[in-house]
Amino acid sequence: HEVRQIESAFKRQTTQETAIVCNDIFKPLPGQSECIRTVLMKGIAGIGKTVSVQKFILDWAEGEANQEVSFIVTLPFRDLNLKKGRKFSLMELLQDYFPDLEEIKSVLGCQQLKNVFKLLFIFDGLDECQLPLDFQNSEILCDVTKSTSVDVLLTNLIMGNLLPSALLWITSRPAAANQIPPECVHRVTEVRGFKDPQKEEYFRKRISDQNLASRIISHIRSTGSLYIMCHIPVFCWISATVLEQLMGGAGCGNIPKTLTEMYTQFLLIQIIVKNKKYQCANDTNPKKLKVSDREIILKLGKLAFQQLKQGNLIFYEEDLRECGTDVREASVYSGLCTEVFKQDTGLFQENVYCFVHLSIQEYLAALFVLHSFVNENRNVLKPDEAKPQGERMQLSELHRSALDQALQSKNGHLDLFLRFLLGLSLDSNQSLLQGLLIQTRSRSHAPDPQTGSKSQRMKETVEYIKEKIRETSSAERTFNLFFCLSELNDNSLVEEIKTSLKTGTLSDKKLEPHQCSALAFVLLMSEEVLDVFDLRMYNTAAAGHQRLVPVVKNCRKAVLDSCFLTEESLDTVASALQSVPSHLIQLDLSYNNLRDSGVHLLCAGLKNPNCKLQRLELSGCQVTDRGCVPLASALRSNPSHLRELDLSYNQLGDSGVRALCAGLQDCCCKLETLILRECNLTEECCDDLASVLHSPHSELRDLELRDNELQDLGVRALSAGLEDPQCRLQRLGLSGYPACGPWRREQEQTRTEEICLSAHTGPQHVV
Numbered sequence: 213h214e215v216r217q218i219e220s221a222f223k224r225q226t227t228q229e230t231a232i233v234c235n236d237i238f239k240p241l242p243g244q245s246e247c248i249r250t251v252l253m254k255g256i257a258g259i260g261k262t263v264s265v266q267k268f269i270l271d272w273a274e275g276e277a278n279q280e281v282s283f284i285v286t287l288p289f290r291d292l293n294l295k296k297g298r299k300f301s302l303m304e305l306l307q308d309y310f311p312d313l314e315e316i317k318s319v320l321g322c323q324q325l326k327n328v329f330k331l332l333f334i335f336d337g338l339d340e341c342q343l344p345l346d347f348q349n350s351e352i353l354c355d356v357t358k359s360t361s362v363d364v365l366l367t368n369l370i371m372g373n374l375l376p377s378a379l380l381w382i383t384s385r386p387a388a389a390n391q392i393p394p395e396c397v398h399r400v401t402e403v404r405g406f407k408d409p410q411k412e413e414y415f416r417k418r419i420s421d422q423n424l425a426s427r428i429i430s431h432i433r434s435t436g437s438l439y440i441m442c443h444i445p446v447f448c449w450i451s452a453t454v455l456e457q458l459m460g461g462a463g464c465g466n467i468p469k470t471l472t473e474m475y476t477q478f479l480l481i482q483i484i485v486k487n488k489k490y491q492c493a494n495d496t497n498p499k500k501l502k503v504s505d506r507e508i509i510l511k512l513g514k515l516a517f518q519q520l521k522q523g524n525l526i527f528y529e530e531d532l533r534e535c536g537t538d539v540r541e542a543s544v545y546s547g548l549c550t551e552v553f554k555q556d557t558g559l560f561q562e563n564v565y566c567f568v569h570l571s572i573q574e575y576l577a578a579l580f581v582l583h584s585f586v587n588e589n590r591n592v593l594k595p596d597e598a599k600p601q602g603e604r605m606q607l608s609e610l611h612r613s614a615l616d617q618a619l620q621s622k623n624g625h626l627d628l629f630l631r632f633l634l635g636l637s638l639d640s641n642q643s644l645l646q647g648l649l650i651q652t653r654s655r656s657h658a659p660d661p662q663t664g665s666k667s668q669r670m671k672e673t674v675e676y677i678k679e680k681i682r683e684t685s686s687a688e689r690t691f692n693l694f695f696c697l698s699e700l701n702d703n704s705l706v707e708e709i710k711t712s713l714k715t716g717t718l719s720d721k722k723l724e725p726h727q728c729s730a731l732a733f734v735l736l737m738s739e740e741v742l743d744v745f746d747l748r749m750y751n752t753a754a755a756g757h758q759r760l761v762p763v764v765k766n767c768r769k770a771v772l773d774s775c776f777l778t779e780e781s782l783d784t785v786a787s788a789l790q791s792v793p794s795h796l797i798q799l800d801l802s803y804n805n806l807r808d809s810g811v812h813l814l815c816a817g818l819k820n821p822n823c824k825l826q827r828l829e830l831s832g833c834q835v836t837d838r839g840c841v842p843l844a845s846a847l848r849s850n851p852s853h854l855r856e857l858d859l860s861y862n863q864l865g866d867s868g869v870r871a872l873c874a875g876l877q878d879c880c881c882k883l884e885t886l887i888l889r890e891c892n893l894t895e896e897c898c899d900d901l902a903s904v905l906h907s908p909h910s911e912l913r914d915l916e917l918r919d920n921e922l923q924d925l926g927v928r929a930l931s932a933g934l935e936d937p938q939c940r941l942q943r944l945g946l947s948g949y950p951a952c953g954p955w956r957r958e959q960e961q962t963r964t965e966e967i968c969l970s971a972h973t974g975p976q977h978v979v
Contacts, residue, residue: 255403338384472635513580578632742767789817808839818846837868844875860889895926905933
């Protein structure tokens, strides 16, 4: 879920990364000459992608930037969805959007003008796209006057078949960004949201009373989950709205300390503001909701729930009608709906609707589900299962349904919904929502003999969550469950681990797998990046080790040797190498059964531009010559930060070294140390190694070849490379190979870690 990405982003702020001014996203970085045609801008919901687009267009229109661009064509995906199933040529589509811009038609119709006038297409909101973008099987289209479906037009524009001279800017939430093939994207940027100083700046500008602003900032800083969420500008707005009311003397209730409490207060404040503005009502008691307020909230909640199940962020009038929401009714309640619910008029003059932020949709969806349970004895998560007449449904039963469905979601799209649902089940939040959950009080004070006390049901939910933590092998999938426990005010698992870490007694205990999940959660949520994470330090079984692997995302050096890593674990490690930022500088995976397939997975991370790894140890990982091919490709990647590679005790053979040497001679390769001890090498590979020593691009300083069958012929081939003035090698390890003649005499005399070849046969810098 994107909240997890916010928590990760919270720890990025101290790292040094290349920042790009929005107006410069199509300009090459210093030292780069490649033209940037297509930019993919990623960012979680509400982080500022659309605002960045608007700022770019405004500066261009006012003549302040990017004046080489002749036309900017903005095509939001939410509008393009309305053209699904219809056929257009690119010319016709643009004419539909911009009937008054005759110049665009002139440019598209003339090849010479296409090359003179620069056209920029902005496709905003890829995550909202409901068109079938098929880059593998789409027909190839190069003619701007030929009619086809809108999805084919888009794929050909993005692939560069249509208007290859045009610039493209695509914005997307991270989960949808992989719809665009990497080869079609020339630059990937990410909108990060507020850094810590910007959070404080926002509150001080938003709240005129600086003493109040200071108290609000202090409260948010003291509550970790709220402070992290303030990374999103829209959450800063929600927090400022609520806390200014509650801490400024309005007296609307307790100060929120959890996400659920914050969103509950926000909703109630919006209702009060609406009633004051439109009905001139002075009653500020949030528990006295009008019937009309209750109805519109529940209708919006039903809409939020149904669309969340389908993964939709935007809706159309048809969707509103299906939920019983009248468009005019929503307009009448604009004081509520303009804050919670946004109506856009698209380019086709058809209304498009969305909630101000995904989290508001998730909150209202949870509210609707709980209302259906409390007031109607319905579990809308399992609509096909009905209780016998007169039998009450248990709260823990509802919670189990929500937990099971959230854990089954591959992308975690129900994670925050689940946290809200559990938080709303607490008396502290339900007491604020009596106007909606009208039967709550009577039930909580007079428990049904069939269902038992509410506190007992909450305990059952807590135990069920802990059971799921024990059962779930992926530690990262359990992280939201720890947040769920926090919403229910049960932090026992996490506090136990924190206490052991503080007292230094953790290494003395044998950790169960679920305790390893808790440990991984604590270490990953820490603001401090670990210098060293040694998996062997923790006394646990292989299943526990697997749950600790995600900690590699928050350390500089990871020691994972001899830990029986699985393919899933390697996926996690590769993901850590690609993360933004990636902290890993040293990685030891020795003596794990990685095989060539595991190396392929790992190299996907090594080739990523975010990877900063400098030292990689893969000794005894059952790698063969086939695993050397992706490694060579990783060495050629730009930029490659890898300086040391240890492949000892693998059956690479001569063909494997030959593949590696192709990468070592590439100008992008910066490898300085290559360790190939006992890799089943013969004299056949020495010519390839010598060519690396000859290469002007080679940075190799240290080459370890002990315990290989190189023979005299191989060593002579190497010495030819050593004699080259361009050779930069400083150490060559050759002891332990069978030799004859003068080489045997030198071997017998040496018997050390290194063999000196510099006295008569090589350049003086070899020792």
